[in-house]
Amino acid sequence: MLKIQDNTYIKRTLKFFIVSILITTITVILAIIFSPSAETFNNMLSDTNLNSNEASGLEKILNYIINNGFRVPFQMLILAIIPIPFLYYINILSTSILTGIALGFAISLDAFKGSMMIISSLPHFILEVIGLCVVASGLFLFNKAIINKIISFFKHDKSQTISVKVAFTDLLKMYFSIALPYIIIAAFMETYVADTLFDLLT
DSSP states (O other), X not given: OOOOSOTTHHHHHHHHHHHHHHHHHHHHHHHHHTOOOHHHHHHHHHTSGGGOOSSOHHHHHHHHIIIIIIIHHHHHHHHHHSSSXXXXXXXXXXXHHHHHHHHHHHHHHOHHHXXXXXXXXHHHHHHHHHHHHHHHHHHHHHHHXXXXXXXXXXXXXXXXXXXXXXXXXXXXXHIIIIIHHHHHHHHHHIIIIIHHHHHHHO
């Protein structure tokens, strides 16, 4: 059993996940209402993971892992160092919104195929979001610890309830044990499951 000092880590991860799914759902609904042209939809797909044809097989998996497993979490970490709450959530927010728009547009253009696209993309999308929310949950406490440290410095108060070192250690443990494995699985599912499932359903 993985030991971390933050007892609310998983609960906070779940909250981040629920908010992300709600944002995606709301975006899907709004995208259906404000449907675009087919050209706009194709441009949107090229900016998301839903229709990535530039690479295939292991190359596609590697690109996915490098981007979502390393680059995005690193960007979130950099944003978390800035003493502004929830700034690190921007990456997850943009992923949720872009995915919601693409799926909503797909449904508005073709209700059946759009619905099947949602079903086929849900497994890897959910795993990816869970992985990133695990990172966000750790960054929440890490960011809070940095803010408290700055406040304590200016107040000349040596007492600090949240340790930056402990928060960062918990983050690393959860990243390597849960977040990264989930994102790696999501990469394989997007590459080998999503398209196959979509073809079977349509």
